[in-house]
Amino acid sequence: MMESRVPETYTAPVENYLKVIYEIERASGAAATTDIAQRLDIAPASVSGMVRRLADQGLLEHERYRGVKLTEEGRRVALRTIRRHRVIESYLTRALGYPWDLVHDEAERLEHAASDELVDRMAAAIGEPTVDPHGAPIPTREGEIDEQSYIALTDLEPGEHGRVVRVSDDDAARLRYLGELGLRPGAAVVLVDRAPYGGPVTVRVGVAKKRVECHIGPTLAADVLVERAE
Amino acid sequence: MMESRVPETYTAPVENYLKVIYEIERASGAAATTDIAQRLDIAPASVSGMVRRLADQGLLEHERYRGVKLTEEGRRVALRTIRRHRVIESYLTRALGYPWDLVHDEAERLEHAASDELVDRMAAAIGEPTVDPHGAPIPTREGEIDEQSYIALTDLEPGEHGRVVRVSDDDAARLRYLGELGLRPGAAVVLVDRAPYGGPVTVRVGVAKKRVECHIGPTLAADVLVERAE
DNA sequence: AAATTAATTTAGGTAAGACGAAATATTCAC
DNA sequence: GTGAATATTTCGTCTTACCTAAATTAATTT
Numbered sequence: 277m278m279e280s281r282v283p284e285t286y287t288a289p290v291e292n293y294l295k296v297i298y299e300i301e302r303a304s305g306a307a308a309t310t311d312i313a314q315r316l317d318i319a320p321a322s323v324s325g326m327v328r329r330l331a332d333q334g335l336l337e338h339e340r341y342r343g344v345k346l347t348e349e350g351r352r353v354a355l356r357t358i359r360r361h362r363v364i365e366s367y368l369t370r371a372l373g374y375p376w377d378l379v380h381d382e383a384e385r386l387e388h389a390a391s392d393e394l395v396d397r398m399a400a401a402i403g404e405p406t407v408d409p410h411g412a413p414i415p416t417r418e419g420e421i422d423e424q425s426y427i428a429l430t431d432l433e434p435g436e437h438g439r440v441v442r443v444s445d446d447d448a449a450r451l452r453y454l455g456e457l458g459l460r461p462g463a464a465v466v467l468v469d470r471a472p473y474g475g476p477v478t479v480r481v482g483v484a485k486k487r488v489e490c491h492i493g494p495t496l497a498a499d500v501l502v503e504r505a506e
Numbered sequence: 507m508m509e510s511r512v513p514e515t516y517t518a519p520v521e522n523y524l525k526v527i528y529e530i531e532r533a534s535g536a537a538a539t540t541d542i543a544q545r546l547d548i549a550p551a552s553v554s555g556m557v558r559r560l561a562d563q564g565l566l567e568h569e570r571y572r573g574v575k576l577t578e579e580g581r582r583v584a585l586r587t588i589r590r591h592r593v594i595e596s597y598l599t600r601a602l603g604y605p606w607d608l609v610h611d612e613a614e615r616l617e618h619a620a621s622d623e624l625v626d627r628m629a630a631a632i633g634e635p636t637v638d639p640h641g642a643p644i645p646t647r648e649g650e651i652d653e654q655s656y657i658a659l660t661d662l663e664p665g666e667h668g669r670v671v672r673v674s675d676d677d678a679a680r681l682r683y684l685g686e687l688g689l690r691p692g693a694a695v696v697l698v699d700r701a702p703y704g705g706p707v708t709v710r711v712g713v714a715k716k717r718v719e720c721h722i723g724p725t726l727a728a729d730v731l732v733e734r735a736e
Numbered sequence: 737a738a739a740t741t742a743a744t745t746t747a748g749g750t751a752a753g754a755c756g757a758a759a760t761a762t763t764c765a766c
Numbered sequence: 767g768t769g770a771a772t773a774t775t776t777c778g779t780c781t782t783a784c785c786t787a788a789a790t791t792a793a794t795t796t
Contacts, residue, residue, distance in 0.1 A: 308773080309773075310773065320775085321754085323774095324776080326752095326754090329753090341773075372624070373627065389618070391615075394612055517782095520783095538743090549787080551743085551745085551785085551787075552784075552785050554743065554745080559784095570743075570744075572793095739796085740793100741795085744791070745789085747786105747787095748787095749785080749787105750784085751785105752782090752783100753781085753782090757778095759774100759775080760773100760774080761774070763772070763773085765768100765769095
């Protein structure tokens with residue numbers, strides 16, 4: 277049961293566990309085995325096993341049947357990985373002209389291979405961005421992150437104005453679709469109508485003459501985060 | 507003994523085997539087990555095992571006790587990996603200001619994670635370079651490579667002029683040293699003297715007033731490739 | 737033909753992670 | 767509070783993908 281020494285380099289699966297645990301913990305206070313399993317598309321039994329190993333390495337604390345919480349070190353590693361991912365995504369779009377629906381998969385692989393040196397140089401080269409192309413905040417080199425809670429598009433009242441601040445980044449096809457509609461971070465929106473019973477929401481996107489009206493399903497709309505405007 | 511299907515993605519060790527087999531084969535016609543083992547710092551027995559697996563996958567042909575040769579497919583994979591490595595090295599120096607002694611290690615990791623798409627975008631962004639920062643030729647997207655045989659610095663006759671075309675890239679400290687001396691690809695040199703019995707060579711590096719004279723060991727000098735000039 | 741060198745086979749080990757099934761704990765509904 | 771449903775863990779195994787030492791066999795040298 278002895279604690280192993282801390283390596284400064286972790287395997288890709290370990291980094292991925294820590295990433296999703298960080299996200300779940302932030303959203304719900306503690307990460308349950310099943311949630312982790314579902315997000316990683318892995319059997320719950322496998323998660324139990326890995327969780328034990330991560331706990332042995334001092335990356336998280338585990339209360340049986342109560343979920344896990346990252347330790348200081350675990351949080352550090354998670355945020356470093358998230359920073360890598362988001363800096364890489366930003367760099368690919370801004371410096372290499374990648375379309376925003378492709379950067380996620382590429383970053384998903386590179387984040388485990390890129391050195392801190394490289395990530396820092398990338399960040400510097402594009403002016404130390406604070407959010408990635410999907411509006412997600414980028415942790416600093418020191419591991420600070422500006423996590424804000426935004427409301428979903430579906431939370432706007434009919435007639436209310438808003439501005440898109442963030443969209444979820446993990447599905448390329450959905451992203452492409454959102455892009456076609458103009459629903460990217462920064463876009464001005466007006467919620468026109470919400471159909472009841474799980475119906476679509478009607479939104480006007482864009483400013484002035486170039487406004488476009490569209491109808492999108494509630495699931496998709498819930499993944500578009502906005503802030504209220506004027 | 508059935509041939510497995512060909513995956514389009516290979517593990518890092520496999521790509522590394524193919525890379526060094528390509529290099530050895532180019533230099534000596536066929537790659538012997540011991541040579542591969544030595545270059546990869548691995549026991550010969552392990553090489554025998556891996557060679558069998560690679561042969562089963564159709565990446566190389568193996569005549570027992572006679573060494574291996576890459577198949578068309580093996581060569582394709584090797585050259586793709588080499589292209590990745592060298593494009594990444596070039597990109598890191600030219601676009602991100604990496605010092606030339608650090609790019610090798612970074613590229614060594616990234617080459618196994620970067621997609622063709624990314625590598626092609628990097629190449630395009632810096633104007634489709636044909637050689638990497640150490641003067642090594644970069645294979646094209648189609649797998650063609652312009653392999654030229656150059657002479658070593660030690661092969662110049664005293665008094666002869668030359669131009670550095672390539673240096674070996676795998677040792678950061680040596681590269682830093684060569685850099686300090688100005689011995690980078692493109693540098694003009696004059697061989698002043700070769701001391702006998704494994705002694706140092708004396709070289710004048712640079713042009714006109716800025717010439718510097720230096721003495722370097724024969725091992726190092728043998729890794730500096732040049733072409734004769736004027 | 738013996739000695740040397742090179743390569744291969746054998747048998748086994750490791751690391752890292754995954755899984756299904758069974759057992760156990762917790763929570764929920766009433 | 768009890769039983770059902772759900773969540774979690776443990777157990778015993780498996781896989782992949784590599785690596786190794788020691789012993790054996792083949793090729794080469796002289």
